[in-house]
Structure formats: C-alpha cells, structure tokens
Amino acid sequence: MKLTLNEDTIRACRTDAKTIVDDLITMIDKHSTVSVERTILRLLGIDGVNDFDIPFVNVLVDHINDHADLSKGVSHYLAAAVKDTKLSPQAIAEKINASTLSLKPYQDVETDMAVLMPYIESTLEAINKQKATRQTFMQSRQTDQPEKYVIVATGNIYEDIEQAKSAAKKGADIIAVIRTTGQSLLDYVPYGATTEGFGGTYATQENFRLMREALDAVSKEEGRYIKLVNYASGLCMPEIAAMGAIERLDMMLNDSLYGIIFRDINMKRTLIDQYFSRVISAYADITINTGEDNYLTTSDAFDHAHTVLASQFINEQFAASAHMKESLMGLGHAYEIDPDMENSFLYELAQAALSKHIFPRAPLKYMPPTKHMTGDIFKGTIQNALFNIAAVSTNQSIHLLGMLTEAIHTPFMSDRALALDNATYIYKAFKDFGADIEFKEDGLMNTRAQDVLSNAKALLDTISEEGLFTTLEKGRFAEISRSPHLGKGLDGVFEKAPSYKNPVIDVLIKQLKEGDTWL
Amino acid sequence: MKLTLNEDTIRACRTDAKTIVDDLITMIDKHSTVSVERTILRLLGIDGVNDFDIPFVNVLVDHINDHADLSKGVSHYLAAAVKDTKLSPQAIAEKINASTLSLKPYQDVETDMAVLMPYIESTLEAINKQKATRQTFMQSRQTDQPEKYVIVATGNIYEDIEQAKSAAKKGADIIAVIRTTGQSLLDYVPYGATTEGFGGTYATQENFRLMREALDAVSKEEGRYIKLVNYASGLCMPEIAAMGAIERLDMMLNDSLYGIIFRDINMKRTLIDQYFSRVISAYADITINTGEDNYLTTSDAFDHAHTVLASQFINEQFAASAHMKESLMGLGHAYEIDPDMENSFLYELAQAALSKHIFPRAPLKYMPPTKHMTGDIFKGTIQNALFNIAAVSTNQSIHLLGMLTEAIHTPFMSDRALALDNATYIYKAFKDFGADIEFKEDGLMNTRAQDVLSNAKALLDTISEEGLFTTLEKGRFAEISRSPHLGKGLDGVFEKAPSYKNPVIDVLIKQLKEGDTWL
Amino acid sequence: MALIRPYGDTLNDGKIQLSFTLPLPCDALGEETAKAFAHKMGIENVSVVHSEALSEGYSYYIVYGTLTHQVDPTSLTVTEVETTAMSKEAIEAYIDTHFDRDLVFIGASTGTDAHTVGIDAIMNMKGYSGHYGLERYKHIKAINLGSQVDNETLLSEALKHQADVILISQTVTQKDVHIQNLTAFIELLEAENVRDDFIVIIGGARINHALAKELGYDAGFGPKKFAFDVASFAVLALHEKKKVN
Amino acid sequence: MALIRPYGDTLNDGKIQLSFTLPLPCDALGEETAKAFAHKMGIENVSVVHSEALSEGYSYYIVYGTLTHQVDPTSLTVTEVETTAMSKEAIEAYIDTHFDRDLVFIGASTGTDAHTVGIDAIMNMKGYSGHYGLERYKHIKAINLGSQVDNETLLSEALKHQADVILISQTVTQKDVHIQNLTAFIELLEAENVRDDFIVIIGGARINHALAKELGYDAGFGPKKFAFDVASFAVLALHEKKKVN
Numbered sequence A, B: 001m002k003l004t005l006n007e008d009t010i011r012a013c014r015t016d017a018k019t020i021v022d023d024l025i026t027m028i029d030k031h032s033t034v035s036v037e038r039t040i041l042r043l044l045g046i047d048g049v050n051d052f053d054i055p056f057v058n059v060l061v062d063h064i065n066d067h068a069d070l071s072k073g074v075s076h077y078l079a080a081a082v083k084d085t086k087l088s089p090q091a092i093a094e095k096i097n098a099s100t101l102s103l104k105p106y107q108d109v110e111t112d113m114a115v116l117m118p119y120i121e122s123t124l125e126a127i128n129k130q131k132a133t134r135q136t137f138m139q140s141r142q143t144d145q146p147e148k149y150v151i152v153a154t155g156n157i158y159e160d161i162e163q164a165k166s167a168a169k170k171g172a173d174i175i176a177v178i179r180t181t182g183q184s185l186l187d188y189v190p191y192g193a194t195t196e197g198f199g200g201t202y203a204t205q206e207n208f209r210l211m212r213e214a215l216d217a218v219s220k221e222e223g224r225y226i227k228l229v230n231y232a233s234g235l236c237m238p239e240i241a242a243m244g245a246i247e248r249l250d251m252m253l254n255d256s257l258y259g260i261i262f263r264d265i266n267m268k269r270t271l272i273d274q275y276f277s278r279v280i281s282a283y284a285d286i287t288i289n290t291g292e293d294n295y296l297t298t299s300d301a302f303d304h305a306h307t308v309l310a311s312q313f314i315n316e317q318f319a320a321s322a323h324m325k326e327s328l329m330g331l332g333h334a335y336e337i338d339p340d341m342e343n344s345f346l347y348e349l350a351q352a353a354l355s356k357h358i359f360p361r362a363p364l365k366y367m368p369p370t371k372h373m374t375g376d377i378f379k380g381t382i383q384n385a386l387f388n389i390a391a392v393s394t395n396q397s398i399h400l401l402g403m404l405t406e407a408i409h410t411p412f413m414s415d416r417a418l419a420l421d422n423a424t425y426i427y428k429a430f431k432d433f434g435a436d437i438e439f440k441e442d443g444l445m446n447t448r449a450q451d452v453l454s455n456a457k458a459l460l461d462t463i464s465e466e467g468l469f470t471t472l473e474k475g476r477f478a479e480i481s482r483s484p485h486l487g488k489g490l491d492g493v494f495e496k497a498p499s500y501k502n503p504v505i506d507v508l509i510k511q512l513k514e515g516d517t518w519l
Numbered sequence C, D: 001m002a003l004i005r006p007y008g009d010t011l012n013d014g015k016i017q018l019s020f021t022l023p024l025p026c027d028a029l030g031e032e033t034a035k036a037f038a039h040k041m042g043i044e045n046v047s048v049v050h051s052e053a054l055s056e057g058y059s060y061y062i063v064y065g066t067l068t069h070q071v072d073p074t075s076l077t078v079t080e081v082e083t084t085a086m087s088k089e090a091i092e093a094y095i096d097t098h099f100d101r102d103l104v105f106i107g108a109s110t111g112t113d114a115h116t117v118g119i120d121a122i123m124n125m126k127g128y129s130g131h132y133g134l135e136r137y138k139h140i141k142a143i144n145l146g147s148q149v150d151n152e153t154l155l156s157e158a159l160k161h162q163a164d165v166i167l168i169s170q171t172v173t174q175k176d177v178h179i180q181n182l183t184a185f186i187e188l189l190e191a192e193n194v195r196d197d198f199i200v201i202i203g204g205a206r207i208n209h210a211l212a213k214e215l216g217y218d219a220g221f222g223p224k225k226f227a228f229d230v231a232s233f234a235v236l237a238l239h240e241k242k243k244v245n
C-alpha cells in the first residue's frame, strides 16, 4: 500500500521548513529564560524545595534576578560561588535560601566553567545509566506493530499507578501520565508525590520516579518494557525535560506551538525553552511527541489537514536543529474527521499513509478521535476501531488509543481495558491488511493525499515568506491567533549578556554532534 | 477491487451442481407430500381452522389420507367435488370438517382440472396485485448499497410490530420476523394473531398480514419500502411460501438443506416441499434466503469456507430448476471466522468478495458474526463493525445486521437500533472504499479466494459422484450426518399415482416459462 | 467486614454505567425519567451522557453515575459445583478403581431446542476448546441423542440404556422456556419414581449451578465448562450415591 | 399515575444493562459480588454476561437484568430553562424594541480551564453547527476573553465594560473542579455586592440548568444549546430585571 506522491514537492516542503526554523534560531540563540536557567541548575544537581514549597532552583534564579544581573546566566554565578566557597551547587542554593549567602558579589568576577564540569558530568553519568538500563530492557521488545499508548489521569499518583499496572497487563506498551489542568502555567515545578490534580496529575520528579519504579516492576513481570511519558511543556518545559532524562522517562510531549496556541504561552519564551528541552531529550534518547494533531480539535479536520502536515515539517526542523535523530521525532497527527462525512475512513487512511510516507523513520504519534466522540459509547467504540484499523494498516508507531468515554470523563480503568482489547483485536484481524492492498492510482485516497501535500506546500511557502510569528498572529494554525508581545511567561525571557554561558548545553551539543552520547 | 479467479473452475462448479440437482429432480417429480397438497388447497382458496384449531387444509388432507387414496392428489378430489357439489373448495372443506361430506366417493371418478381454474386464477390475481403494489412501492427505493436487514423475535406479533417500526425509523430496509423454536416441526400452520412464542413468533397468515400492514404504513411515512421476511421452511415449507405470496412478503428463508441438517427433517420430504415452495416464490417475486451460512455455526469457518460455497452452487441450481431468476436467489454466506485468528478480516473480505464475484447478479444474503459473539458487548460492537465493512466494501445485497447482544438474548429494541447506527456509520465512512483499493495479485486475500474456490470444486466433484444423499449422510455439510431414511416428516411423503395432478404448479410453471408472470 | 463499591479511577468512587430504553419520547421528560430510575437504583451524580429516539414512543439512554450501595464480598456465598475438577486421565482411573463397570452417560438438547453445539461440546469425541468430550473417555459410554428430544423420549432412552447420568442442554431461554421444560422433566422423573436412579445434570449458556439446584437437579454448568468438569462431578456424585445405597 | 419501567422487547419488562469494575479478582466471588450490587439496585434475574480481569485486584462486569423499580413520569418536574427560544432576528428585534441601547455580553472559560470551543461556539462570529454566535447579533456587543481567565479578571473586565450578561464556560469537571470554581465566582460577586448587576449564565458539556440554579446562577446550558438559546433567555431576563428595578 503505497501512495503516489511528488517527491520534489516533499523536498521543497523540507526546504521551506528549514528556512522557517533557521529564521528563529538566531532569536533563540540570543536569548535565555528563567526556566532555561533553572534547568541548568537542576542539571548541576540542585533539587528540593524550601519551607514555602518553592523549589531551590527558583529561589536561586529569583535571587540573581533581584540582586544581580541574570543576563549573565546562572552558570556565571554558580561557577564563581563554587570556586569561592568550595560548596556544592546544592549547598549554595540552600544557603541562599537561608539568606546566609548572596551571589551579588560575584556579578562582575571572571569565571571559568571548569569548576562546574564535575557536577555536570555526574548528572550526565546518571542519565547515561538510565539510557543503558532502558537499552537493556528494550532488547526484549517486539516492534513490528504500533505501540499501544494509553493515558492515566486520576490526579493521584498512587491511583495512576494502579491504573497503569492494569493497562500494562492488558497490553499497553506506553503509559502517559496526564498533567493537572493548571500546571503548564506554573512558573515552577511542584515537588514530591502528589494526590490532588484535576484532569491529570502533577508532573513532579518524585511522581516520575514512583511511576517509573512501578512500571519497571510490571515490565519485569510482563517481560516487556513499558514506556513512560510525561509533558515537557508549559512554562517549565526544559526543567521537566531534565527531570525526565534523570528519571528515565521514555517520551515527552514537547511542542511550543501547542503551548502558544492552546495555553497562550508567549512564543519567544517557549521557543527558547523548547530548544534546550529538545537538546536534553535528544541526549537522553527521549522521544518527543509533538502536538499538531490538536489543531484539529478547533479546526475542521478535513479542511485543515494540510496545516497538520505543514506543522509536522516545521517540528521536524525544530527537532533537527536541536540535534535530534529522526528516530526520536514523534510527530503528531490525528483521526479527527467528522464521522458524519462520507468516505471519512478513506480520507483518514490517506492522511495516515501520507504522514508515514513523508516521515518514514519518525515514530509518528497518531491521535485517536476526540472531538467527534459523544456520549454514545457504542458509536465511540466503532470510531476507535476504525482509527485502530488506520493505525495498523499504515503501520503508525505511537498509537494513542481512543477511549469510548472520551466525551465523558478522564478514563476509568475499564475504559482503558476496553480500548486495549479493541486495539489488540484489530491488530490481529488486520495484521497484513496494509500489505495486501493497493491504492487505486487515480482513486479518492491517492488524490486526497496529493491535495493535502500540495496545500501544505503552499502554506509552508507562505510561512517561509511571512515568518512563523506572523503566521501565529494570523491564526493559521488551529484558527487561534497569538501575538509575540502577549502571552504568559514573556517576563521570564531575557537577552543574554555577551559573557553569558550555558556550559550544560555546550557539553550536550558537543557530544550529540560527535554522535558520542554513549559515554 | 476484483479477485483474480479461474473462470473455468467456476463454470465447472456450476456443471457439477447441475448434475447434483438434476439427479434429485427425478425423485422430486415422482413424489408429493402432505404439505404440498395442503399448499394446493390454500392456493385454491381454503383458509381457516376448526374448533380444535386444526387448519381446514389439514382436515381435508387427513380426510383423504384416512378415507381415500392421497396418491392421486387433493386436486383430483377437489375437482370432482366442486364439479359435483357446485360448492367452493372452502365450503367443501368446512363440510368435510363437519362430517357432512366425504370425498371417498370421488376416489375413482374421472376428473377435469378445469373446474378448479377459476379458484386458482383468483388466487394468482391476488398475488399479482401484491406484486404490482410492491413494484409501485419499490420505485422510491435506492439500491446503491446493501439493504439493512434486522430481525424481530419477541414472540408476540404486536410487540414485534413496535420493534419493527422502530427499526424502520432507524434505517432498516428489511424486517424478518423470526419463528418460535418449535414451529418448523409442526405439520400444520398455526392460525390467527399470536402472542406466545419462544425465541420468535409463530408464522401465521394473520401475523403476516398485521406486520405487512404496519410496515406499509411506515413505508409511506418514511418514503421507503420496508421489506418483510419470514420462513418458508420446516414441515410446512410450501404452505408458508403460498401464505407469503398472498400477504406480500418480500423474502423467505427457504432451504431444505438447513431443515435437514439443523432440524432433522427428512431430506426427501423437504426437497419435494422446497421445489414447490420455490416455484411459488419465483412466481410471486419473492427473494429466497438460503442457509449455508449456518454450517459455520457448527464447523470452523476458516476450514469449511468451501462447504458454504459448494452449497451456494447447489442452491443456485435448485432455484434455477424451480424457474427462479437469479435476482431472487439470496444465497447465504457469513462472517464467522474466529476473531482470535490472525488476519481474520482479510479472510472474511476475501470470502465475501469471492461470493460476490461468482454470483454477481444474485442478491447475496450476508450473515453477521454469531458463533464467536460473547457477552462482551463492546467487542461484539467491533465484530459487527468489521462485518459491516466487509459487507459494504464487497457490496453485498442483503445485509443481516449483527446484534451486540447476540450471545445473550433475542434483540431488544435498543440492540437493533445500535446495530443500525453501526451499519449506517460504516456505510458512510467506507462508501467508496471497495472501489478505491485493489487486492495484491499474489496477496493473502487473492490466494485465499483461489484456495476456497478450488476446495469447493473438489467437494462438488465428490458430491456429484456420490449424490447429495450420501453427502448428507457423510456429514460433509456442518459436520452433521443425516440419513434419507430418518428424520421428521418422512411419513408425509408419498409416491404420486399415475393420474396425480397438481394444476397449480402447472399454471405457475407455464407462466414462469413464458416469462409471463405479469398478467 | 470489608465493604466495597464499584471502581472507576479512585477506590470506592462507585462509578457505574447503565443503559436502557424507556417507553417515552426522547425529550427532557424522558431524560428526567431516566435520572429518576437511576436515583431509585441508588445512584448519585447521575449523568445522562447519551439519549436517542428509537421511534416516536421509545427512547434510549446511556447513563453514568456514582453507586451509593456497598457490598461486603466476604459475606456472600458462592453457589458453585464444589467438587474439584479432575483431568480426563484421573477420571478414568477413578472409575477404574471405584466402580466395577463402565458408566453410562446419556444426553440431549431437549424440548424444542435445536442447539446441539453445547451438548456436543461435552459429549462428542472432539470436545471443545481443546478438551475432549465424554465419548473419548475410557470407562464411559456416552450416548448423545441430539436435539429437539422431548422429555418422555429422553427418559425412556435413559431407562433403556440403564444410564447412570442424564445430561440436558438448554440454550433457548426466552420467556423462561427452559425453566418450564426443565421443571417438567423433574416432575416426570418424580411421577415415574425414578428421580434417585440418576445423577441429572443440566447445562447451557444461561445455566448455572444455583439455578440447577433450585430446579431440583444435581448440578448445572454454564459457559467455559468442559467434559472433565462434568465428569468429575458425576463420578464423585455416583460414588457418593453408591455409598449411601 | 402511569407507572413505567425500562423496556427491552415487551412493555414493562424492565430490561437494563450495567457495567462496572470491582476492586476484586476476577473469579466466582467477584461475579457473586457483581450480582449482589445488581440486587441492591433493585434488579432481578441478574445475568453476568461478561467478566474480565483488569489486573490482579480488579475485574470488570457486564450485567443484564430486570429492574423492579417503577417511575411515574408525570410526577416528575423537569428543571430546564423555561423561556422559549427566539430566532436571531427575533432577538435582535426584541432588543431593538425593549432596550434603548446595545447589550454587552462578556464571556470566558474560567479557572485553569483551557477549553474554548464551547464558549466560542456561543460567542464567536461563526458559531456552531450552523448557528451564528453572539458576535454576529445586531445590538449585542460580545466580548470573549478566551480561556484560563481567573474569576477576578473576569469580574473586573465585566465591570470595566459595563456588561449586562456574564457567560462562563466550564469543561473540565474532574473531582468537581468546576463546582469549586463556579462557587468561588458567585461568592466573589456577592462579596463585591454586584451579584444583581448581571445576568450570569454558565455552560459546558456537563452543565445543566438545575446545577446552575443550585449554584446561584441565572441559567445553565449544556450540549446542543446555541447562541440563540442563550440570548433568548438573557434578553428576557434582562427585560424582567429592568421592570423590577
């Protein structure tokens, strides 16, 4: 089953996307953000919160911002203080919190990043150990069919664990812990094990650890590695990427465009954050999941199919610019065409085949019907079955299972089990279906795929001319308009001083460039 | 979407099947049965029951059997009595019931069938009026997709009507009223409106009339003719065919092989009955539904797929021998492969395409999953959806909808509604799917279809050598073995006397041969 | 005491799903009536998530809510066949040791019921789901009369073959036709004064042990039960009976 | 008095379907417990048609049975918005006739809720399902603040624009977060002594009029409600209020 597409058009789309992204890299290079700085601190080994539940990394960045010049970067202050006090970054953070130390005196000293290297290396070593563990686990894993991905979203990490274990037993390959509604707008990462979230559970390092531990146990029982997913998104994007690297998450939802459009996060802020977060994920061998599928929850999936494709091209270049391998690019797309539309399945199948054709080595993230799900759980079961057919016939990689109760509540344990049963049945029944049929050369599906591709090309041409900021302002994605001068988190963006240093990213990129991420 | 099949093999199968059927026609021609005789009486206009609820047609046949020589046929006695008494057949029947008349005296008189012609003609006129009415109704009907067929089976004709109306409103094209468990073994047809059946409702002429009336009303409301189905099967096969012709049923389950195998009805009896019943249906423009799909409820659907195909070839010849047009041959097949089997959908699609390829003008009756349905109504919903995909992609004609509660109870109103919603959704979503794909030349599906065809050919070769009776004795269909000397109803079979007459069938066949069934 | 409730995503949250049809038009009153039924059932936070007209006077509802009832599972007794199931080989050995002759099992799908797959699953050679049927058991003579066998015929055949065990399959249960038919058979045995001459076992998709006991049978087996389950029970029960007599 | 029951295939047969999970292993006791819950709910002839292990300690059941409860629909009262809905044109004419100025509607998806499709469906030009949104209405000034708007911001914007009507959308309802958020807004209005200055209307997939009234709002609208439903209610309520003041 292969589409007939114009390969020149595909190449031209990639060229456009590269132009679009290159255009922003300059801006990104010139700036840093409070969350980037907090991420550096985390990677230097700083962890924990103070008595007011404020993370030490926030305390430190705020301290520098209030009392010194943050534009030099936290590394400058830490390098100076470590050298001067001989204390570890963690001890320094605690002293600052206790107001028994100030970094102001170091504002104008000369610094040498070398003193920080042992701390960075120790973190990278921990990350590499996690990568090795994952590698060992993964040896036992089949990869000839899409990986079944389900979410847990009870709001309580301990219930989440129960739900995740049940899902794994019923065949899930990947568990995503959904975040509570408010977290993405918090400019700090909550701390510790949590039991009180709405529509999801707080992303904390302890929650990551608890879930990873539980899933490792199930992985051993089942003889099958169960992957863990969370969200490196929102105002703390790179910090969470770092936490995920340390706690061996396997995938991270990670897409600035999602935050800009659906969370009203400032575009500069999140694009800068995203760059660092993707470098970290690239290093830690964490697959990212991008979010263009979400455009179809506000825009019509048939009319706006090309916007998703265009965005996938852009996200591919964003990831490449952060030294990410294709095998980590979980580009998003979705099965969201109105089920009342004639030939809806044909258009969905064409779209799924199109994504796969264009990004053959990327582990595409394929989202289920959500928008057109209703309280009719029987119809919903069928919508999900059709989606599953499209997923297995076009051999998608990351297969987010649809829930029959999508329109009602975050999934119950049984909803997830039924979703897994649905997918397992379809995988079996349609095992070689994709390989056993051909698209008619001038058929509806082939023609549709060609149309979507050429519309995406036209859109990418426009964007490469006007620039991504203008595109977002014009609401070309998801029909939601955002201004570069508005949005949450803008106040956390700053221009780097000439002497600004980020020794962590330098090491990461160096190793990524050398293909030497395996110490 | 077209299979690559050897057309010579297909022709050879037809030749075999014709040999098999021709072999039996000789036996059929030599015999009659009590139900054939009762059918003649019904078509002569005799109706009603006596005080013990025994139909007058039974009273009459029993009377002749007890007091005279039935081998001459009821027509002989009726012709003589009508001529002699100047009474109508109905009046004669009533007098015999009251023991105020005996037919014994007519045993050896010479008779002329001409006196019966007015009665026969008046019945045929009524039937032709029904055909014309149907024709008018049918003008308003779309036929570009399978017709949605659902069953009602409450046991109570008035509840059945409620259920049928609801089904029609939800999109059903065809309503079948299932019969109560015991009826097929009754050697008489119950009378009047009934409310007490188990797993189905009695097939009575009044029930036919009530339901047809209700459906005509809905047809008008919906601007869409709703077809009605019942069972010309069991020991009263031809009588019910006659009742259906009179009351404008549109389809009849009608297959001796089903009765032999699953009801233990004697094979001679039911083959003789079937011949007459098919002539009647052919005349009345009633589509028959054959039952080879049922083999797969006792035999494995993958291993025994060819037995269904072989049986379709045989049923085609049985129908042709009764002067039936291809457009009335609703040959049966089914979606019954174990859902636990790898590539089950591919094999089902291949089989459905195979039937369609071989019988392109026959309105194939496509049965849903039944055997592998379980109490898991969500899985059942998916099984039915896959079946619906196969139905619409291969453009089946008569599409029996699967019920999510198949394993639990005869359908509730809501079960049927969900089944109709399921089919409606799939028809729309997959509208042009079949036309938009091709089977891979050497693919799984093409190969499978070729295998099934050649296995069917081998089986037909065997049957044409050993004869159908031996085949049934050896249990080659449904793995159930039946002897020609056993089974219910054998005592109702008799050899025709040399003077035996059946003026009704003569008229019907004459008109069918002349293609002159439209007076 | 360990009271529990249904579980959605938090222990004892009581989450439950219902669906049903009402003989009412599909409108606000229909929905309100659906809620009223849910309330009567002890459900709170009732949410009618879907409603659909089935025809003018009927409507269908899908409902979610929180069940307030609690149950203590430890207080419940399970009515199930209590004998532990033996393997085919163990059963054969058991008969060999405990009886001085082969045992006769006679079976049928009775009344107007034409379903044979169930009784065949238990009796025929090939069995079902990989478990051989009784015909393949050494020391068991299995006689399968097929379907549509009336009660009188079954009994006379059982007497004729001096059966030890009678097996009855019932698949059609609409309007409780199986109850009527099964009750009639027990009454027939009693009228003929032969109830104690046989171990009488029933089976079918909607049959369970509790129902069998209620109707006066020795045991009842539903789905996912195979020849070895039935034979295990039967040989032990026959041995028990022999000891008593 | 017209008592009814659910309907399967015979009037008042009471047929009903349930499904739920129990925090128990999938075994005979689990099934018995499932039946016990059904009994407590007033269901007879309980049939557990499917059971499935979800993990060691959890199991899922699908149950059919006969509900014994009866309900008299005529005894129920439906809590629904009572004003009859007018068309867009009628609403525009009504404002023209009954008010001497344009009316201001301000709306938002509040709290941490980021769902805008619902509020956009009511307010934006293009509307939803073929029904134009308030922005397209003559004589209505519609101000849509978007999502993730906190209660304080919403109120201060409403005061700033001298809004007549405040529209709040709530989509996320897990652990009753919407109840908390909606209650907080009413308390804020009361604390600021401005509750009576506005008609305050809520909406969302799990919102209904009964809930809105309970929480102290003027009206609530759920799925399948459009701009004209909301505007009809609002203009009539505003006119009513004008008369009273």
Ligand code: B12
Residues within 6 Å of the ligand: B178, B179, B180, B181, B182, B198, B199, B200, B262, B294, B297, B298, B370, B371, B372, B373, B374, B405, B406, B407, B408, B409, B410, B411, C107, C112, C113, C114, C115, C116, C117, C118, C119, C121, C122, C128, C167, C168, C169, C170, C171, C172, C173, C174, C201, C202, C203, C204, C205, C206, C220, C221, C222, C223, C224, C225, C226, C230
């Ligand atoms: C196959 C089938 C048929 C075949 C039967 C072929 C045959 N030779 O048996 C055919 C097509 C002929 C048929 C016809 C009818 N059927 Co039918 N059929 C089915 C079907 C699809 C499967 C049944 C089956 O074979 N199950 C597999 C066997 C192995 O399971 P089982 O019987 O439960 O047996 C197991 C246990 O219960 C136990 N067991 C069973 N018997 C016994 C006996 C003993 C002693 C013991 C110890 C154990 C035991 O052991 C077995 C192995 O574990 C079901 C639907 C379904 N999916 O369940 C409908 C179903 C049973 N049929 C039904 C009906 C109504 C009919 C008809 C009456 C319809 C009609 N009016 O024409 C007819 C007529 C039959 C009649 N007079 O009885 C209904 C019954 C509804 C109800 N609950 O009352 C069902 C549920 C379908 C439906 N939803 O409407 N049917």
Ligand code: B12
Residues within 6 Å of the ligand: A178, A179, A180, A181, A182, A198, A199, A200, A262, A294, A297, A298, A370, A371, A372, A373, A374, A405, A406, A407, A408, A409, A410, A411, D107, D112, D113, D114, D115, D116, D117, D118, D119, D121, D122, D128, D167, D168, D169, D170, D171, D172, D173, D174, D201, D202, D203, D204, D205, D206, D220, D221, D222, D223, D224, D225, D226, D230
């Ligand atoms: C689209 C969507 C999204 C989009 C939203 C895009 C956007 N800009 O709005 C995205 C992808 C961003 C999203 C994100 C999330 N979502 Co969401 N989402 C949905 C989805 C698929 C459709 C909702 C929708 O648009 N419906 C269409 C509109 C038109 O319907 P409506 O809102 O009911 O509006 C109608 C009426 O209710 C009424 N109405 C609505 N508001 C108002 C207001 C007034 C004043 C009036 C009068 C009337 C009115 O009028 C409308 C027209 O009739 C639903 C599932 C579903 N199929 O319902 C899940 C769903 C709502 N989401 C859910 C969740 C949990 C989330 C997340 C919190 C998940 C997470 N942790 O990341 C996030 C974060 C959002 C947050 N912080 O709030 C849950 C909520 C569960 C619950 N009941 O609590 C749902 C039900 C999915 C699920 N089963 O888990 N989501």
Ligand SMILES: Cc1ncc(COP(=O)(O)O)c(C=O)c1O
Residues within 6 Å of the ligand: A179, A180, A183, A184, A231, A233, A234, A253, A254, A255, A258, A259, A263, A289, A290, A291, A292, A294
């Ligand atoms: C790419 C991406 N990021 C983030 C989110 C939402 O997570 P949060 O709002 O918690 O960042 C989603 C939700 O679907 C997403 O697709």
Ligand SMILES: Cc1ncc(COP(=O)(O)O)c(C=O)c1O
Residues within 6 Å of the ligand: B179, B180, B183, B184, B231, B233, B234, B253, B254, B255, B258, B259, B263, B289, B290, B291, B294
């Ligand atoms: C061809 C055919 N005839 C008859 C029947 C059953 O009807 P009855 O037993 O009432 O004749 C079936 C049932 O599926 C059938 O397929």
